[in-house]
Amino acid sequence: MTSILSAPYFHDxxxxxxxxxxxxxxxxxxxxxxxxxxxxxxLNGKSTRIGVYKCYACRKPxxxxxxxxxxxxxxxxxxxxxAIFLIASSKKGISTNQLQRxxxxxxxxxxxLTHRIREAMKDGSVDMFGVDGGAVEVDETFIGRDFRKKPKxxxxxxxxxxxxxxxxxxxxxxxxxxxxxxxxxxxxxLYPILNANIAREARLMTDEASYxxxxxxxxxxxxxxxxxxxxYVNRKDNTxxxxxxxxxxxIFKRGMKGIYxxxxxxxxxxxxxxxxxxxxxxxxNGVDDVQRAEILLRGVVGKRLTYRTVAC
Ligand SMILES: [Zn+2]
Numbered sequence: 058m059t060s061i062l063s064a065p066y067f068h069d070x071x072x073x074x075x076x077x078x079x080x081x082x083x084x085x086x087x088x089x090x091x092x093x094x095x096x097x098x099x100l101n102g103k104s105t106r107i108g109v110y111k112c113y114a115c116r117k118p119x120x121x122x123x124x125x126x127x128x129x130x131x132x133x134x135x136x137x138x139x140a141i142f143l144i145a146s147s148k149k150g151i152s153t154n155q156l157q158r159x160x161x162x163x164x165x166x167x168x169x170l171t172h173r174i175r176e177a178m179k180d181g182s183v184d185m186f187g188v189d190g191g192a193v194e195v196d197e198t199f200i201g202r203d204f205r206k207k208p209k210x211x212x213x214x215x216x217x218x219x220x221x222x223x224x225x226x227x228x229x230x231x232x233x234x235x236x237x238x239x240x241x242x243x244x245x246x247l248y249p250i251l252n253a254n255i256a257r258e259a260r261l262m263t264d265e266a267s268y269x270x271x272x273x274x275x276x277x278x279x280x281x282x283x284x285x286x287x288x289y290v291n292r293k294d295n296t297x298x299x300x301x302x303x304x305x306x307x308i309f310k311r312g313m314k315g316i317y318x319x320x321x322x323x324x325x326x327x328x329x330x331x332x333x334x335x336x337x338x339x340x341x342n343g344v345d346d347v348q349r350a351e352i353l354l355r356g357v358v359g360k361r362l363t364y365r366t367v368a369c
Pocket of ligand 1: 088089090092116
């Protein structure tokens with residue numbers, strides 16, 4: 058068996074471009090400027106960079122990077138592929154410092170890579186959790202420090218106002234998680250999240266927090282445990298618990314502490330995306346390291362940037 062790391066696209070720039078082009082242009086080379094398919098040719102001048110094509114329709118040059126997460130990056134494509142594989146195959150994620158050392162790039166380049174790759178981890182799915190009438194667990198956790206101004210009316214005494222807040226939903230049947238960074242924990246904030254992500258047929262599982270009580274009435278069932286009294290499984294019905302989402306949070310917190318020691322509140326949503334991705338594509342869900350890298354790569358090539366710049 059040969060090592061995956063010996064694949065040519067990890068070492069040879071032309072092979073790396075061929076690999077990415079084969080995926081992005083599987084149905085023909087598309088000019089990103091005018092949209093014409095299959096009417097372009099490779100530029101082969103001595104000083105021409107690898108991967109530059111010229112469109113015969115609009116006469117503009119372009120590369121496969123335009124409109125993708127690779128856009129306006131000077132990092133070699135083979136290093137992008139190495140980074141994607143490293144990030145996807147490490148169980149707990151990989152720090153920017155580690156990536157910088159392993160790939161031999163600057164810390165700034167490592168930051169750019171990891172943030173863009175995280176962008177590709179967003180699965181963008183909008184399907185509802187709990188459509189099968191199964192249990193959906195919802196819980197919140199506090200992490201790091203939120204140095205922004207304290208929201209008006211937030212009580213000091215609660216002790217959490219200065220921390221960032223993450224609400225996570227776990228569909229117990231599919232084993233998938235979806236997490237959202239929120240500014241405040243209250244019914245008004247949580248309602249739209251639960252409303253948009255959880256099917257009415259679902260059995261909602263939470264703790265006893267008051268903000269879930271009214272929202273809970275929207276669903277087929279609302280079960281809760283009395284965490285305040287130290288009960289983590291409902292005494293009358295042992296399917297009522299939030300242990301799955303608690304398990305997700307313990308991975309999330311360990312990862313955030315161990316790898317990403319300091320995370321600015323404004324970047325937290327990116328890390329949350331990464332932990333959702335890792336959790337949803339974990340071994341227990343039938344995804345191995347190579348498959349996870351493949352899924353991430355599909356996210357990378359399938360993700361069009363929401364902003365457009367003309368650089369290629
Ligand atoms: Zn064109």
